[in-house]
Structures are given as C-alpha cells and as structure tokens.
Amino acid sequence: MKRLMTCIECPQGCRLEVEADGTRLISVTGYKCKRGQAYARQETEAPSRTLTTSVLTRGLELKMLPVRTSKPIPREKLFAAMEAVKRIVVTSPVKAGSVIAPDFLGLGVDLVACRRLEKA
Amino acid sequence: MKERQLVIVGGGPAGMAAALAARGAGVSDVLLLERDQHLGGILNQCIHPGFGLHHFKEELTGPEYADRFAARVRGDAGIEVSLRSFAVRLTPDRRVSFLRPGALEEVKAGAVILATGCRERTREMIPIPGSRPAGVYPAGLAQKMVNMEGWIPGREAVVVGSGDIGLIMARRMALEGVKVKAVIEIQKTSRGLVRNVVQCLEDFGIPLYLGHKVARITGRDRVEGVDVVKVDERFAEVPGSAFSLACDTVLVSVGLIPENELLEMAGGEIDRRTNAPVAPEVNLTSVPGVFACGNACKVYDLADWVTRDSELAGRLAAEYLGVSPA
Amino acid sequence: MVRDVIIVGAGVTGAAIARELSRYRLSVLLLEKEAEPAFGVSKSNSGIIHAGTQNPPSSLKGWLCVEGNRLLREELAWDLGLDFARCGQLIVVFDAADLPELEKIKREGEALGVKDLQIVDRRWLDAREPNLGPEVKAALYVPSAGIISPYRFVYALVENAVKNGVQLRTSSRVTAVSRSEEGFEVTAGGQVWRSRWLVNAAGLYADEVSALAGAPTFTISPRKGEEYLLDKKREHLANHIIFPLPSATSKGVLIIKTSDGNPMIGPTAHDTPDKEDLSTTDEGLAEVLAGARRMMPSVDRSDIIAYFAGLRPASGKDFIIRHEDSVPGLVNAAGIQSPGLTSAPAIAVMVADILKKRGLELVPKAEFHRLRPRPVHLFQIPLEETRRLIEKDPAYGDIVCRCELVSAQEVRDAVKHGARTLDGVKFRTRAQAGRCHGGFCTTRIMKIMQEELGLRVTDITKRGPGSELIKEERK
Numbered sequence: 063m064k065r066l067m068t069c070i071e072c073p074q075g076c077r078l079e080v081e082a083d084g085t086r087l088i089s090v091t092g093y094k095c096k097r098g099q100a101y102a103r104q105e106t107e108a109p110s111r112t113l114t115t116s117v118l119t120r121g122l123e124l125k126m127l128p129v130r131t132s133k134p135i136p137r138e139k140l141f142a143a144m145e146a147v148k149r150i151v152v153t154s155p156v157k158a159g160s161v162i163a164p165d166f167l168g169l170g171v172d173l174v175a176c177r178r179l180e181k182a
Numbered sequence: 183m184k185e186r187q188l189v190i191v192g193g194g195p196a197g198m199a200a201a202l203a204a205r206g207a208g209v210s211d212v213l214l215l216e217r218d219q220h221l222g223g224i225l226n227q228c229i230h231p232g233f234g235l236h237h238f239k240e241e242l243t244g245p246e247y248a249d250r251f252a253a254r255v256r257g258d259a260g261i262e263v264s265l266r267s268f269a270v271r272l273t274p275d276r277r278v279s280f281l282r283p284g285a286l287e288e289v290k291a292g293a294v295i296l297a298t299g300c301r302e303r304t305r306e307m308i309p310i311p312g313s314r315p316a317g318v319y320p321a322g323l324a325q326k327m328v329n330m331e332g333w334i335p336g337r338e339a340v341v342v343g344s345g346d347i348g349l350i351m352a353r354r355m356a357l358e359g360v361k362v363k364a365v366i367e368i369q370k371t372s373r374g375l376v377r378n379v380v381q382c383l384e385d386f387g388i389p390l391y392l393g394h395k396v397a398r399i400t401g402r403d404r405v406e407g408v409d410v411v412k413v414d415e416r417f418a419e420v421p422g423s424a425f426s427l428a429c430d431t432v433l434v435s436v437g438l439i440p441e442n443e444l445l446e447m448a449g450g451e452i453d454r455r456t457n458a459p460v461a462p463e464v465n466l467t468s469v470p471g472v473f474a475c476g477n478a479c480k481v482y483d484l485a486d487w488v489t490r491d492s493e494l495a496g497r498l499a500a501e502y503l504g505v506s507p508a
Numbered sequence: 509m510v511r512d513v514i515i516v517g518a519g520v521t522g523a524a525i526a527r528e529l530s531r532y533r534l535s536v537l538l539l540e541k542e543a544e545p546a547f548g549v550s551k552s553n554s555g556i557i558h559a560g561t562q563n564p565p566s567s568l569k570g571w572l573c574v575e576g577n578r579l580l581r582e583e584l585a586w587d588l589g590l591d592f593a594r595c596g597q598l599i600v601v602f603d604a605a606d607l608p609e610l611e612k613i614k615r616e617g618e619a620l621g622v623k624d625l626q627i628v629d630r631r632w633l634d635a636r637e638p639n640l641g642p643e644v645k646a647a648l649y650v651p652s653a654g655i656i657s658p659y660r661f662v663y664a665l666v667e668n669a670v671k672n673g674v675q676l677r678t679s680s681r682v683t684a685v686s687r688s689e690e691g692f693e694v695t696a697g698g699q700v701w702r703s704r705w706l707v708n709a710a711g712l713y714a715d716e717v718s719a720l721a722g723a724p725t726f727t728i729s730p731r732k733g734e735e736y737l738l739d740k741k742r743e744h745l746a747n748h749i750i751f752p753l754p755s756a757t758s759k760g761v762l763i764i765k766t767s768d769g770n771p772m773i774g775p776t777a778h779d780t781p782d783k784e785d786l787s788t789t790d791e792g793l794a795e796v797l798a799g800a801r802r803m804m805p806s807v808d809r810s811d812i813i814a815y816f817a818g819l820r821p822a823s824g825k826d827f828i829i830r831h832e833d834s835v836p837g838l839v840n841a842a843g844i845q846s847p848g849l850t851s852a853p854a855i856a857v858m859v860a861d862i863l864k865k866r867g868l869e870l871v872p873k874a875e876f877h878r879l880r881p882r883p884v885h886l887f888q889i890p891l892e893e894t895r896r897l898i899e900k901d902p903a904y905g906d907i908v909c910r911c912e913l914v915s916a917q918e919v920r921d922a923v924k925h926g927a928r929t930l931d932g933v934k935f936r937t938r939a940q941a942g943r944c945h946g947g948f949c950t951t952r953i954m955k956i957m958q959e960e961l962g963l964r965v966t967d968i969t970k971r972g973p974g975s976e977l978i979k980e981e982r983k
Contacts, residue, residue, distance in 0.1 A: 068380045075376030128229035128245045158249040177245035268907040284902035286895040301944040316970035320947045332982030403974030
C-alpha cells in the first residue's frame with residue numbers, strides 16, 4: 063500500500079511517498095536527506111515522538127522546569143508519559159541536560175532538564 | 183550621564199547573538215537590558231523542539247537554545263546584563279532611559295541595537311465580532327500560562343489561525359488533556375510549518391478547517407462557543423456554511439508584529455503596515471547608530487535565522503563604532 | 509440594623525449619590541450586582557463631559573447636564589483627583605444648508621445656560637483641527653465640554669464615599685424587595701438588608717428594581733452602542749471631541765479624545781431587546797468607520813486596537829428622577845442615558861433634595877473628607893517625577909505592562925483600592941489596555957493579585973464570578 067507522509071525531522075517538511083506492507087517498509091521516495099528515509103521507516107514501523115513538557119519545581123527560580131525525553135518515545139506512550147510527568151517535582155538546582163528521571167517509564171530514555179535553574 | 187559603548191535592548195536570542203558578535207568584533211563594553219528576570223526572552227516559554235538545526239546542527243528546545251547563548255553571555259566580562267530593566271525612552275542622539283526596581287537610569291550610548299522582539303496580533307486586530315468573555319487568549323499568552331506557570335486555561339479549545347504558535351499550542355493543550363476541537367484558518371493553506379501540521383494536529387486528530395473563519399465568539403462571562411463559517415476567495419462568507427463549536431477557550435494565533443515603539447520615539451521611520459523599521463537593508467534603521475535585529479526588524483519563522491542576522495547586527499554596530507577585533 | 513438609605517447600583521449615578529449622602533450623618537449601604545463598581549453601563553461610557561448642548565431647553569437632563577458640568581469642573585475634578593480635561597467640543601456640518609440647525613443648537617444651549625458658544629468657519633477649523641475632512645464646512649464650538657475616564661470617575665466617587673462611611677457590597681444583585689414597618693427589606697447577594705429609604709440607580713435593571721419595590725411605573729429599553737478605540741499613536745488625531753449634527757435618537761458617530769490618550773470612534777445607536785447583549789458586529793464597525801472617516805478621512809481600520817459595546821438604559825426621552833408616591837420612601841434615578849455621566853453630580857444633589865423634602869434629615873458630618881489623593885499613573889507624569897517615586901518606592905520601577913507603562917506598585921495600589929478582577933485592574937491602571945491586550949502582562953498581574961488577595965489562580969476572574977480565567981493549576 064502506498065501512502066503520502068510529511069517528514070517532520072526538520073522544518074523543511076519533505077513530502078514522502080512511502081510504500082509499505084502493513085508495518086514493513088518497502089520503498090520511499092521524495093526525501094532530500096537521509097533523515098527523511100529513516101523517518102519514513104520509523105513512522106511506518108514504530109512512530110515515535112520526542113516529548114517536551116514542563117514539570118513542577120519547589121524552591122527554584124521558576125515554578126516550572128522545561129523538560130524533554132532524551133530520545134523519541136513511542137507515539138502511543140505520549141499520554142502515559144504526561145501522566146507520569148505530572149507526578150514529578152524538581153527540588154534541586156539543575157543544568158540543561160540534568161537527568162530528572164532516568165529510564166523514564168522503562169522506555170530506555172531519560173527525562174532531562176532543558177535549562178539551568180538555580181535556587182530561588 | 184554614564185557613557186556606554188553599545189547598549190542592546192532585549193535579552194532574547196536576537197540581543198544575545200548581537201552582544202556576543204559585537205564582542206567578537208571588538209566592542210569592549212556592552213550593556214544588555216532585559217525586562218524579565220532571566221535572559222532568553224520568548225524562547226523560555228517555547229519548550230517545544232525545532233530550534234538549532236541550522237546553527238547548532240542538532241535539534242533543541244527553545245530553553246536549550248537560549249541556555250547555550252545565556253551561558254556564553256554570562257561568561258563574558260565585557261557584557262553587563264541588567265535584568266528586570268525596561269527601556270522607556272530613546273532619543274535620536276542615543277540616550278537610553280530605563281527603569282528597574284529601585285532606579286531610573288540614563289546612559290549615553292555610542293551605538294544602540296534594538297532587539298525588542300515582537301508582539302502577537304490580537305483578536306481585536308482581525309477583528310472577531312461577538313461578545314468579550316474570559317477565555318479568549320493570544321496563543322503566546324496561553325503558552326506562557328501553561329508552560330511557565332502550569333495554569334491550564336480551559337477544557338475545550340478552538341484555535342483561530344494556523345500560525346506555528348497556534349499549532350504548537352493545539353498540541354500542547356491536547357497533551358495537557360484539553361479537548362482541542364478545531365484549528366480555524368481563513369487562508370487556503372496553513373500558515374505554519376508543514377511538520378507542525380503533522381505532528382501537532384494529525385497526531386492528535388485535531389481537525390484543521392482551511393478557508394474558514396470565526397464569525398462570532400459567544401458567551402457572556404466565559405466563552406461558550408464560536409460560530410464558524412466558510413469563506414470564498416475574497417474572504418466573503420459562503421451562505422449556508424455556518425456551524426457552531428462549543429468550547430470554553432479560544433486561542434488566537436493570527437500573526438506577529440515587530441515591537442518598535444522605542445525606535446519610533448527616537449524618530450525612526452516605521453512602516454505603518456508591518457511596523458518594521460524602514461531601511462535599505464536588514465538590521466538598519468533611519469536613525470544613525472541605531473540598529474534593529476531579530477523579530478523587531480522583521481518577523482522570522484526560525485530562531486536560527488534570528489541568530490544569524492543578529493550576529494550581523496552586532497558586527498554592524500562594531501563597524502559603526504569604528505572598532506576591530508582585538 | 510436598619511440603615512437610613514440603601515442605594516441600588518454602583519454605577520456613576522449610584523456612586524455620586526452615595527458620595528453626596530456621605531456628607532451627612534446617615535448610614536448608607538451601596539449595593540452592586542457586579543463584582544466591582546462601574547461594571548455595568550458606566551464602564552462602556554465614552555467619557556465625555558458634555559456642556560449641555562444637544563438637549564431640549566425644557567428638559568430635566570438639559571439642566572442637570574449644565575449643572576453637573578459645573579460641579580465637575582469647579583469642585584469634583586480637583587477634590588477627587590480626577591483626570592478631567594476641558595478640551596472643548598465641535599459639532600460639525602457637511603452642508604452649509606445645515607447652518608440654521610447649528611444656530612438652533614446654539615440658541616437652545618444658551619437657553620440652558622451653556623456659555624461661550626460660537627459658530628466657527630472652515631478657516632478657524634483649519635488652524636485648530638488640521639485632520640478634518642474636506643466635507644466639513646463649519647462647526648459649533650463648545651468650549652466647556654471635556655473628557656474624563658468614566659470608570660476612574662466612578663472609582664473615585666465610591667472610594668471617597670467609603671472613606672466617609674458608606675458601606676459597599678459588590679456581587680449583590682437585588683432579588684427581592686419587601687415593605688416593612690420601618691421601610692424596606694432588600695434581599696441581595698443572599699442577605700437581607702433593611703432601610704428606611706431606597707434609592708434605585710440600577711441602570712439597565714432600574715425598571716425591574718422599581719417593580720420589585722412595588723412601582724412598575726416605567727420600562728428600560730436598552731440601546732446599544734459600539735465603540736472602537738484607536739492606537740495611542742493617534743492621540744493627536746483630534747484636539748476636540750468631534751460631533752456631527754445629532755439625529756433623532758443619538759448624537760451620532762463621534763471622534764472622542766479620551767483621558768487615556770487613545771482616541772475613540774463611535775458609538776452606534778441601535779435598540780436591542782437584550783440587557784446582556786454586549787456583542788460587537790461587522791456592521792457596527794463599518795458604520796462607525798464610515799461616520800468617523802467622513803469627519804476625519806485619515807482614520808484607518810488598522811488604527812483600531814480595541815472595541816466594545818455598551819447599553820444605554822433609555823426610558824423615553826428624559827431622565828426619571830422622582831419619589832414614587834405609590835411606594836413612600838422609594839426614589840428612582842432611572843433612564844439615565846447620555847448625558848448621565850456629566851449629570852451624575854447634579855443628579856446626586858437632586859436626589860438628596862428629594863429625600864430631604866420627603867423627611868430625611870440631612871445633618872452635615874463634623875468631619876467630611878472632601879479630598880481624595882490622586883492615584884499615581886506613570887504614563888501621566890514626566891520621567892523626573894517617576895525617578896522621585898522610584899527612589900521612594902522601588903516597585904514603581906518594576907514595569908509590568910510595557911504598552912501602557914504600568915508598574916507593579918500601581919497594580920498593587922489598584923488592588924488595595926478595591927480592584928478584585930482583571931478588568932478592575934485594567935480600568936484603574938490601564939495595564940492590559942494597550943496594543944498587546946495583556947499578552948505580556950496578564951500572568952504577572954494575576955500573580956500580584958494572588959499575593960495581594962490571597963487567591964488561588966483558579967479564583968481570579970476577568971469581571972466576576974463565571975468569568976474565571978484558569979480552569980486548573982498544576983501545583
């Protein structure tokens with residue numbers, strides 16, 4: 063089966079034509095760089111997204127700390143991840159890249175801080 | 183009055199890039215004014231990814247992108263950062279007055295770079311008729327509420343306009359458990375990046391109504407819904423096409439306008455339609471020694487290009503000051 | 509406890525009556541259905557202090573307007589620290605054939621006692637009002653007209669009344685009135701209040717309050733007006749308030765200077781059956797733009813930064829200010845449409861007189877606090893004065909609203925003086941009233957309100973219960 067998809071790896075948004083048999087990629091055209099090719103495979107076989115959100119803090123400069131998953135997670139896990147994020151409170155100063163939750167939800171990725179935050 | 187070599191107004195991506203580039207080009211004394219309590223400007227609330235692919239060759243979130251510049255600015259002894267400092271006056275001979283808690287200060291600048299960013303077009307500028315209840319927010323304000331304060335403005339939302347902030351906020355609200363009923367776009371195509379249509383709307387099953395407009399907002403105290411109608415090529419309403427969507431929140435994402443009130447005070451020429459400085463080239467203004475960069479100069483769709491052009495503004499200021507790299 | 513007087517409605521009329529009665533040894537309760545004073549008809553007022561022209565010489569509203577204008581100029585503006593500016597008014601004609609109409613307005617105005625009226629020609633106008641369009645042929649110049657901030661006027665009256673002992677209860681809609689031996693029992697906001705006298709200044713709902721009290725003697729018919737505010741950059745568009753010749757039902761679409769700097773164009777005038785209909789329309793915008801552009805063609809749609817609609821509480825052609833003989837003790841001040849804002853101080857004196865004639869003893873207080881300090885607005889003062897303020901109080905240097913230059917201290921002052929909602933802060937300080945509409949300052953203002961009032965963010969409203977801004981807080 064053929065389908066059209068838009069690569070979201072970068073803001074160029076290449077239109078890809080993908081041929082697949084269920085979740086098995088057969089061919090892909092239309093990409094301008096090899097990340098487009100990889101995206102088509104990933105999107106066909108196991109769509110995944112980087113989650114970015116913010117978590118509560120206590121005693122730090124800002125009320126919320128922006129965080130991200132260190133790598134994309136399965137798309138269908140986004141809402142479960144959001145629920146888990148709501149239970150986290152960060153209380154110690156962090157730097158960009160500080161791990162907030164290692165092996166987040168057992169997905170093999172870390173939840174990391176996106177900025178520096180000092181004590182209030 | 184204190185004299186400063188270069189005064190930069192605004193500590194977002196534009197101001198920080200201009201400050202660092204000016205230093206690199208030989209400016210020894212930079213005063214960077216930032217109205218907020220942190221450097222980073224609007225990037226601090228842009229917690230989504232999509233930044234840095236060009237400048238850093240890796241994909242970063244807004245705060246990560248800002249953090250890299252902020253660290254360098256803080257580490258540079260030639261840049262004095264004045265936080266919670268709000269410039270209230272600029273004269274043609276580059277005297278800058280600014281307020282901060284406890285003081286009104288005035289400095290005479292050899293050169294000035296305005297990196298004051300932009301503001302959102304509002305409901306009032308389209309304008310959307312109807313009532314004026316609580317629950318109508320510029321998308322960027324909603325972004326600040328959700329991302330910086332942890333305040334969820336509503337339960338059911340309609341987004342007006344498919345600019346990137348609108349699309350990104352549609353996803354953000356959906357992730358926070360808000361039912362996003364629709365994105366309404368008067369144009370025939372989305373105004374935002376294609377990737378944002380895919381990963382912000384399609385991922386979450388949010389319908390995008392192209393060629394439609396919000397004809398009316400209803401609800402006395404809090405938004406109760408919007409009336410949507412299809413429009414033709416000349417944006418006239420198509421009879422019989424109207425429908426209503428119940429919602430308690432309307433996010434408005436209908437474009438950005440450069441902030442150039444300081445330049446205007448200094449007598450600089452401003453394009454009345456775009457609110458951008460009138461000048462032959464990017465970063466220049468009609469006032470000698472006063473430069474504008476980033477979204478104050480023109481509205482960019484990528485922060486990476488803001489950085490690139492603002493670095494040029496820093497070098498132009500150095501050239502104006504007649505300095506060269508040490 | 510039985511009070512002397514209950515006043516229903518803390519719009520400009522009720523507020524002025526409260527302040528007038530606060531001169532005397534009386535216990536006075538002021539009831540307001542909205543979360544704050546001035547949130548009904550008064551908040552949509554255009555802020556014009558009329559001279560008295562454009563009213564029939566025999567009308568009640570005509571002489572109350574002339575007297576109100578005098579009281580404002582000579583006493584209240586100073587005493588209450590109001591932003592009153594006597595900028596004058598021009599009534600323009602597009603056709604020399606209309607000059608007799610202008611002469612008639614002049615004669616009628618003079619009969620009411622309006623001073624210094626003058627018909628001026630195009631040359632006079634060119635020297636003073638350069639943006640007038642080519643169609644304008646002549647005008648009537650009315651020097652005693654001026655402008656004021658309508659809500660800050662009401663806040664000043666209420667604040668001063670409260671300082672002089674009047675009790676204010678907001679979010680208290682009157683739902684029942686019954687007669688008792690002493691006078692009235694008024695149910696409002698879930699409580700029962702007793703008084704000997706009842707003054708009804710309930711604006712759009714004055715007919716309903718009068719009927720509740722037993723005097724269904726009139727009806728209020730709302731007439732909607734849409735107004736459009738222009739960017740402060742157009743502050744010097746007009747130097748006077750510019751009127752066209754009036755029509756049968758309204759004074760027409762005007763170009764109005766405001767005390768905040770933003771010129772305003774409007775209003776429309778359309779009867780509506782709905783007392784809650786504050787919607788604006790595409791048609792209203794087109795009508796207002798066309799009307800304004802005929803007088804000043806440089807007005808552009810892109811100048812508009814805000815708009816709103818208000819309802820005039822009309823009841824026939826004139827004000828209804830009277831004791832209802834069928835309900836002894838009930839005084840109505842109703843049907844107060846234009847020029848109600850100007851007339852309010854005179855209406856207040858008239859109501860006090862009616863009460864006195866009917867037997868309420870008015871004994872002046874030993875100490876009446878006539879003066880109210882003028883609140884600080886950074887946007888109104890030169891930078892040097894700002895410097896002195898900041899040195900005294902650092903928070904004046906902490907800017908919250910950048911479009912209108914409003915500091916954290918001003919927001920705190922507003923809350924201390926009674927602001928309980930975001931709109932209340934906006935009307936008092938102008939924060940959120942500029943071109944970005946609160947895009948930058950709203951969260952900061954909400955945080956200050958949380959600190960000052962001890963509220964949860966989910967309790968903060970735009971204009972009272974039902975208009976909560978935030979549905980859920982992560983904490």
